Amino acid sequence: MGLDFSVVPAWMDTILLGVLWTIAITVTAALLSFVGGILLAVIALYAPWIVRQPFRFFAWLFMGTPLLLQLFLIYFGLIQIGIDLPAFVAGFIGLGLHFAVYNSELIQTAIIAVDTGQMEAARTLGLSRTQALRKVVVPQAVRDVIPPIGNNMIALLKDSALVSVIGVTELTLSAQLAIGRTYRPFEFYLVAAVCYYVINLGMEAVLRRIERRIALSR
């Protein structure tokens, strides 16, 4: 039985809907991981010990355990304590927090690397430490780690396939649905692969634009 792509067009709606969900969960989780990464980095570096400790545990949990387990924990585990999240929400939170922890590691290193003269200059003008962090130090740190954060976001796109296991009909699950009905795994997985590749290209184009804009200010 050779390859036969003639079955694909009939399922194109399903696949494209899957593409949209994949993009939706990737973009929302990426935003969460970005904002969360900044907050976690600032907490890790500047919060009092008593605040830092629970967050260290949190970081350890999200770095030291499989993402799949984290998704199960958020989707199935939280129901037990009365938090019944829709699959999409559970998926975006899980993915977002997971990558927030990784982004936070990058941002922490970058914050430490920002010249101390920057904080001094800001404080000299009358800014509080929080204002100086927000306006001067953190923006520079983030700017410095946009390329590696971009790599994390590409990884996030690929890992978004994992949310299929909690029933988010993103691209991978959509392909599986089509396969279940047509028994054409090779064709549909190939189609899905091409879709991921195209989304990936789109993300890289966006990242390059951002990096170019940043380069202007160097």
Add this chain to the structure above:
Amino acid sequence: MSDTQHFVEIRHARKNYGYIEVLKDISLNVERGQIVAIIGPSGSGKSTLLRAINDLDPLTEGEVWLDGVQVNKKLPHRQYEKHINQMREHVGMVFQHFNLFPHLTVRENVTMAPKLLKGISNEDANKLAEEQLAHVGLLDRIDYYPSRLSGGQKQRCAIARALAMKPKLMLFDEATSALDPELVEEVNLVMKKLAEEHMTMIIVTHEMDFAASVCDRVLFMDQGYVVEEGPPEVVFKNPKEERTRAFLRKHLGGAK
């Protein structure tokens, strides 16, 4: 509530880093509109003294007063933070290495603090930026990022940034030491202009000619002490102390 007579008053300032005493009982008064130069060998404590004035390097002991208010008064942490931030709005500082904000344009460097701390409108902020940058001769670079400025332009931008807060006092820590020789003059000219406008300034410098021509008073520091102070004619031409003479022999490029 003013129990000082002087505009800036430093009383019995001491500063320790561990066992090392960097400032040893320094007292200093500066009057409104005065321009004071601090000279002295490397490591003598010039920067530490300057940075104590806006509490960037807090004193171990002693008091700093500005315009009748104690800068380093004892307050609970949170209150102190508020107090010191307010005090710093009145004290501009210029650093050897400029410390411009590289992620902001020249305009944004100048307007960031006034917008954030004084809540001025965008329109007023732009007017302020144009005014301050015209003052330092940098209006044509207003939308550049600092990376595209020469050293002299960077330092003039840093001065405009400090002036935009309308400080009562300006502190300069070797503002021209990091500049190529041919760029020193453009920064000196800006400082001279400020002098003519009667800005109160304390200037740490290695440029004896500049100190002699601009300043009302010169302080010579060595090993944490103010060894000698007086008008530039006296300190440069007729120093009383042997240590001052030795220093000047090495550093005088011919101040007349």
